[in-house]
Amino acid sequence: xxxxxxSAPKPDPSSHPDSRPDVLAIADRLHSAAIHLLxxxxxxxxxxxEGPARLSALSVLVFGGAKTLGxxxxxxxxxxxxxxxxxxxxxxxRLIQITADPRDARRMRxxxxxxxxxxxxxxxxxxxxxxxxxxxxxxxxxxxxxxxxVEILKKLFEAWL
Amino acid sequence: xxxxxxSAPKPDPSSHPDSRPDVLAIADRLHSAAIHLLxxxxxxxxxxxEGPARLSALSVLVFGGAKTLGxxxxxxxxxxxxxxxxxxxxxxxRLIQITADPRDARRMRxxxxxxxxxxxxxxxxxxxxxxxxxxxxxxxxxxxxxxxxVEILKKLFEAWL
DNA sequence: CACATTAGTTAGCATAGCTAACTATATTTT
DNA sequence: AAAATATAGTTAGCTATGCTAACTAATGTG
Numbered sequence: 327x328x329x330x331x332x333s334a335p336k337p338d339p340s341s342h343p344d345s346r347p348d349v350l351a352i353a354d355r356l357h358s359a360a361i362h363l364l365x366x367x368x369x370x371x372x373x374x375x376e377g378p379a380r381l382s383a384l385s386v387l388v389f390g391g392a393k394t395l396g397x398x399x400x401x402x403x404x405x406x407x408x409x410x411x412x413x414x415x416x417x418x419x420r421l422i423q424i425t426a427d428p429r430d431a432r433r434m435r436x437x438x439x440x441x442x443x444x445x446x447x448x449x450x451x452x453x454x455x456x457x458x459x460x461x462x463x464x465x466x467x468x469x470x471x472x473x474x475x476v477e478i479l480k481k482l483f484e485a486w487l
Numbered sequence: 488x489x490x491x492x493x494s495a496p497k498p499d500p501s502s503h504p505d506s507r508p509d510v511l512a513i514a515d516r517l518h519s520a521a522i523h524l525l526x527x528x529x530x531x532x533x534x535x536x537e538g539p540a541r542l543s544a545l546s547v548l549v550f551g552g553a554k555t556l557g558x559x560x561x562x563x564x565x566x567x568x569x570x571x572x573x574x575x576x577x578x579x580x581r582l583i584q585i586t587a588d589p590r591d592a593r594r595m596r597x598x599x600x601x602x603x604x605x606x607x608x609x610x611x612x613x614x615x616x617x618x619x620x621x622x623x624x625x626x627x628x629x630x631x632x633x634x635x636x637v638e639i640l641k642k643l644f645e646a647w648l
Numbered sequence: 649c650a651c652a653t654t655a656g657t658t659a660g661c662a663t664a665g666c667t668a669a670c671t672a673t674a675t676t677t678t
Numbered sequence: 679a680a681a682a683t684a685t686a687g688t689t690a691g692c693t694a695t696g697c698t699a700a701c702t703a704a705t706g707t708g
Contacts, residue, residue, distance in 0.1 A: 352634045353619035357528060359640040360521040365564070366647060367518060377663050377696095396686065403526070408665055410688060415663080432673050432686040458514035460647055468639045473513045475636030478629045479520040486527060486621055538665095538694055557655065569696055571657060576694080593655040593704050 363457075370456050374449040376419065379404075381449060383412050384421055387438040388446045394433045421445060524618075531617050535610040537580065540565075542610060544573050545582055548599040549607045555594045582606060 371381060379402070386401045387393060393401070399409035413436060416422045421442035427433035438446070461469065532542060540563070547562045548554060554562070560570035574597060577583040582603035588594035599607070622630065 348634070349619045349622050349630065350615060352630060352637065353615045353622050355637045355641065356524070356622075356633060357614060357618055359637050359644075360524045360528075362644045363517070363521045363640065364525060366644075367521075379664055394686080404664090405666065406687060407667085407689080411664075430674070430686085434687080453518060454511055454514050457518055458510045460643065461510050461514050461517075463646065464639065464643065469510065469513060471632065472517060472636050472639055473509070475633050476513065476516045476520050478625065478633055479524065480516065482621065482625065483520075483523045483527075485624065540695055555655080565695085566697065567656060568658080568698085572695080591655085591705070595656080 366460075367453050367457050370452045371449055373452060374445055376415075376421070376445070379408075379412050380416050380419075380421075381446065383409070384416060384438060384442055384446050385450075387422060387436060388443050392435050392437045394427070394435065396433075398436065416442070527621075528614050528618050531613045532610055534613060535606055537576075537582070537606070540569075540573050541577050541580075541582075542607065544570070545577060545599060545603055545607050546611075548583060548597060549604050553596050553598045555588070556597065557594075559597065577603070 368378070371378065374381060376384070383398055383402055386398060390401070395409055395413055396406060398413065399406050402409065402412075404412075413422065413424070417424055421439060423437050423439050425435045425437075427435050461472070464472070529539070532539060535542060537545070544559055544563055547559060551562070556570055556574055557567060559574065560567050563570065563573075565573075574583065574585070574595075578585055581600060584598050584600050586596045586598075588596050622633070625633070
């Protein structure tokens with residue numbers, strides 16, 4: 327895990343394309359906050375018995391429907407051989423079902439099984455409940471600000487890649 | 488990577504300790520936003536030539552000063568054998584310096600070398616600059632809200648573990 | 649001094665990432 | 679239609695990160 331890295335070195339606006347000098351400082355702390363958040367939440371996933379790459383690929387299938395191996399690899403930003411092994415592991419645990427594509431024998435059609443859906447939803451439930459139990463310490467005003475910030479980020483990500 | 492998972496199932500306030508029903512929804516989206524953010528920013532680290540575990544351990548040393556192997560393992564929430572290999576890798580790349588503790592020959596004193604400090608700062612620079620270049624699309628108002636939210640999270644984390 | 653505790657290492661296992669080289673099927677070109 | 683090319687996945691083999699169990703070495707403690 328990254329260390330706290332509280333204080334970034336002072337940005338020098340004259341040598342940087344950013345028009346506003348505080349953007350770097352906010353980027354810095356946002357980065358640090360995201361690391362801290364996930365570091366804490368991820369520990370809940372151990373209870374599912376599956377590793378993070380498998381859980382993540384499974385979530386693509388559960389929320390996005392049937393995919394080929396190549397589509398899954400692209401969605402996860404991973405190379406095909408890597409996804410090949412992840413898929414093999416998920417199949418061994420009976421969390422996905424693989425069938426042949428009738429149009430193109432090279433392709434595989436991958437779907438989550440009901441067991442896969444169940445496992446993912448329970449894991450998600452655990453993570454979110456854990457995070458929510460801590461957010462519960464915040465005041466309603468703080469919570470509202472957090473909600474707004476998340477919406478801003480969501481919008482930003484849509485225009486990112 | 489986790490899929491988007493936009494819409495959480497409606498929370499049932501009667502069956503959950505949360506007094507406010509929207510806490511779960513905010514937790515859900517905050518979690519998703521953190522995943523998306525780090526997924527994007529982490530790719531900048533490839534340029535350092537070191538893996539994430541080594542960079543993270545190195546950052547603890549750079550920002551926290553000398554540590555023993557056990558202290559590093561605790562800071563990274565990792566078991567000693569894991570940290571043992573991470574430290575070996577960092578030493579091989581001359582990013583850290585290991586000396587014996589004169590008081591206790593079992594302990595090792597680990598510090599970042601100037602090469603280590605340089606590498607970490609450059610990597611950090613890259614990550615933050617990349618993130619900042621995207622945050623630059625936001626309005627000053629949005630940026631300010633983001634800054635507030637980060638402060639709220641920071642405060643929350645301090646009272647977390 | 650004998651025994652227990654503590655700090656790190658070694659061995660061995662699993663997951664997860666990569667590239668290079670392969671097989672099998674489709675598509676395109678000649 | 680045959681040959682060449684392109685595409686989908688797999689296999690083999692490397693590195694890095696995580697773990698537990700079992701070990702060595704040094705320190706404390708009775």
